[in-house]
Amino acid sequence: MDDARWQDECVAESENTATTSTSSTMTSTEQRIWDAAIELFGRRGFAATGIRDIAREAGITVATLYHYMTSKEELLCRVMVDAMNVQLTAARPAETRYSDPRERIKHLVRQHVSFHCRFGLVARVTDSELRSLNDGARHQVVALRDEYEAIWQRTLEYGREQGIFDIGDLKLTTRAVLGTCTSVYAWYRPDGPLSVDQISDEYCAIVLRQCVVHGTSS
Amino acid sequence: MDDARWQDECVAESENTATTSTSSTMTSTEQRIWDAAIELFGRRGFAATGIRDIAREAGITVATLYHYMTSKEELLCRVMVDAMNVQLTAARPAETRYSDPRERIKHLVRQHVSFHCRFGLVARVTDSELRSLNDGARHQVVALRDEYEAIWQRTLEYGREQGIFDIGDLKLTTRAVLGTCTSVYAWYRPDGPLSVDQISDEYCAIVLRQCVVHGTSS
DNA sequence: GTCTATATAGCGATAGAC
């Protein structure tokens, strides 16, 4: 179970002030359902995952599963909202803690890459299952994602105002930088040659080169 | 039908020597099945798309659909193999046509971004439905993807040998650069403010900054 | 080559006993 208790771990690493609504008050059964959902939604996709699969993976019956949720889709929604909240909580200190835009973007990259390496299954769910949500739930998750993207965009804009960053189209560059960092989950394997820290460092360097005016990087 | 006849268009733009096995000999019905599969697999995902959906979208019955294919999965496999072949055909001239590594990588970026903008649904399928294939079919597609990635990696390595590119870990950088360019399909909309050419230019600039040693870009 | 009709299996979700 690779992603067990990822909420606590990640929040603890970045900032120990906030935890997500679901993580702290979970019973053992709830946790096993949570882990099973992330494992299966992440590996096979939401549509390819059956209610029976989740129940089997969690070691309970289908009827018991329905005692803890109202529908498969609601379970997906909770996973995605929780994951976005964790990433938001990890990202926010970038703006309050650092005044140097280079340090701000490095904080964002480090958190994002680290999250996408260590919790790749959750990341895959939040990044590719928006289409599986109904309108209401999707708007809820999209609002969180927009808030997260806005932090990155403000950071790039701030760096440009300071004369430190040199970027073309702001929105395009924001998405390009985010895309660069997100894609790590598609190839990272825990048993690969590079540690998460090494990978994060490399991505920080790559993103700084994308943004910083020539001659002033790091 | 956004992706109609995307095979011919894209190949024609990049190199008119080769076309993919399926594109040139398609009847009208085959083409409508092809388009329907891409539309639905791309928009809803393979697992969430039913045989009935494809038949309805193509304007035929389920039984007729099975006259043209042996299974839903085989249809997916054909779409993915074809798309990878188109991208390979578009990428290969980078190495034969240009000796400057900057021109090589710009060719690759331009083709990749352009493909992912104009045929975003196909791109989404090839980039996210590997898990829906059985072992044999997946190995076939992965082999093509590896061949495609190898062109990018050779280009970066070549630029480094020439003293033009300055990159850290070769494999990581290859994937980061590819990830940067791939992510465009997640946000591009035909009715957005930027044209495909403008977006391609911006991505070329971003990737060059990622790679080229300071002071020698473009 | 296209159809109607159907086989067979699995789906999401629920009823109701304990």
Added chain:
DNA sequence: GTCTATCGCTATATAGAC
């Protein structure tokens, strides 16, 4: 809170007429 059993429906795929 967890179970067994099942409802109602949809899934992929096929049979066989025309």
